[in-house]
Amino acid sequence: MGRDVKKDFKLIIDNDELENMPVADTSIKDELQRWPLFGLSVGSFLQVIAMEQQTCIMEVYLSANHWGHFCFVEGELYDAVYGDLNGEIAAMEMISWENVRLNIKQILNTSSVVRKIDKNLMLLMMESSRRRDEVQENGHHADGEDVDDIEEMEVIADDVERAKLSACLNMMSKDMGDALMAASISNVNEGKVMASFHASPETAEAFLRLTKYMKNAFSANTANNLGDHYILDLKDRQTLVVLIIGEHQWCIVFKNDKCTLGLLRNVVMPKVIRTFNEMNIG
Amino acid sequence: MNIQKLNVCMDILKKDLGEGFVASCIITTEDGQVLVATDKANIAEATLLNDATAFMRNALKTYPAELGQYYYIDVAGNMAVLVIPFGDYQWTITVNKKLVKLGLLLNVVLPAIINAFEDAVVS
Numbered sequence: 001m002g003r004d005v006k007k008d009f010k011l012i013i014d015n016d017e018l019e020n021m022p023v024a025d026t027s028i029k030d031e032l033q034r035w036p037l038f039g040l041s042v043g044s045f046l047q048v049i050a051m052e053q054q055t056c057i058m059e060v061y062l063s064a065n066h067w068g069h070f071c072f073v074e075g076e077l078y079d080a081v082y083g084d085l086n087g088e089i090a091a092m093e094m095i096s097w098e099n100v101r102l103n104i105k106q107i108l109n110t111s112s113v114v115r116k117i118d119k120n121l122m123l124l125m126m127e128s129s130r131r132r133d134e135v136q137e138n139g140h141h142a143d144g145e146d147v148d149d150i151e152e153m154e155v156i157a158d159d160v161e162r163a164k165l166s167a168c169l170n171m172m173s174k175d176m177g178d179a180l181m182a183a184s185i186s187n188v189n190e191g192k193v194m195a196s197f198h199a200s201p202e203t204a205e206a207f208l209r210l211t212k213y214m215k216n217a218f219s220a221n222t223a224n225n226l227g228d229h230y231i232l233d234l235k236d237r238q239t240l241v242v243l244i245i246g247e248h249q250w251c252i253v254f255k256n257d258k259c260t261l262g263l264l265r266n267v268v269m270p271k272v273i274r275t276f277n278e279m280n281i282g
Numbered sequence: 283m284n285i286q287k288l289n290v291c292m293d294i295l296k297k298d299l300g301e302g303f304v305a306s307c308i309i310t311t312e313d314g315q316v317l318v319a320t321d322k323a324n325i326a327e328a329t330l331l332n333d334a335t336a337f338m339r340n341a342l343k344t345y346p347a348e349l350g351q352y353y354y355i356d357v358a359g360n361m362a363v364l365v366i367p368f369g370d371y372q373w374t375i376t377v378n379k380k381l382v383k384l385g386l387l388l389n390v391v392l393p394a395i396i397n398a399f400e401d402a403v404v405s
Contacts, residue, residue, distance in 0.1 A: 182345065199345075206341035213337055217330040218357065227356030232338060235348040253345065262385060 037102040042095055043125050043159075045102060047166055050075045050121050051173060051197065055110060060094055061101040068094055071113060077124070079116045087116035088124065095128040122167030129160040165195035165248070168276050172252070173197055175268050179259035181238060183252045188212075188244065199251065207242060207251050231261065241265075245273065283371075287402035288318050294398050295375060296320075298391045302382030304361060306375045311335070311367065327363070328374040331355075335367050351396055354388070366396060368403055 042060055049058060053075030061067040068082030068090060080091035107113065117124070165185045173180050184196040184204035188211065193204040211226070218226045232240040237257045241264060243250040254264060288308060296303050307319035307328045314329040339349055355363045362379040364387060365372060373395075377387060 202344040203341065206344050210334070210337050210341050214334055214355070217334065218327075221326040221330055222324055222357075224361055225358040227358045227362070229356045231354040232342075233350035233352045234342070235350050238347060238350075240342075240347070253347070261388070265384075 041098045042100055055107050057105040059103040062097045073110050073113055077117050077121045078113055091124055092128050095125055096132050125163045129163055162194050168272050169195050169197045172272050176259050179255045181253040186249045187247055188249050189247050284402050284405035287405055291398045291402055295395050299382055302378045304376040304378055308371055308373045311370055311372050331365050331374055332372055368399055371403055373399055
């Protein structure tokens, strides 16, 4: 249950806390007003900005001495600054921050923005997760086995897997452009949604139940089992493709007048699946 | 519903799919009763797919979207099933996917049989 709560990120505009603050604390109040958003991890918000292809500066505040910013141009991470650090090193430091306060500023003129980060955001996030794993593992060996540690490790492993799957969806979104309407990746065995793009968890869960129903129906009533995909023609020129790859189920809804089923099956999906397999998921 | 035209639908289907045709049946969605079926048709499967269609319609409400003209299910081995729900009826077609390419099935065969099916149902 506690784990579920951790995953339930909510974007909160923290006005109450500021309004109830004593007048004497106005300097702190002013300071906090600079970062009106909280309740998300840095990684989650970075993915939102990348997916929405925003051009902005995302300011991040962890504490009085730990704050910095990320610079995005059309969803691509161009730079990051944290104290004396900048570029990739600064980004790696800040990506793993949680319970931060955030502020977004629009960039009106990108001509002066110098690109200092060439690495894909998802690769940076995966690298950051890997480093966190290493730190946790070292701590684990030093402290001995502990239930809290094991739970924390599971949460981190889950986060790494989610980041990898989000990277796959991000790649798909870039390849398909506005043809991609929604997508989700769920763990079939655990029945949970691991990554999504414009898809509600209810839809992903409903299709997990449908797959389970069809698997049972086919194995109980026919000589053959359900295969690895099914395709639904939808109204408004949309198509839904459900792919079952190992223990994951992918649901992809796309505009079939902008991307053909053949293009999805023969070009987009092989590339995404190759990336998916290279990440050693499942 | 024109039974003669329904049989014509089956003939068109067999002709278009050739060796790739395996079996087919048309059922009523309300009670799952079979109207027309060819040899080797798996009636239990067709009836279960009737329930699956209802399941899909409900699942799509959460998106929200509506089921279009057909759905296609890959089956382990050589088979695949194409389902065409239309009003009070549902047509289930089993094909040998090794012999019928998906593009041919969806872009050539399907439009022809959907037209014939609609004509048979509304007659």
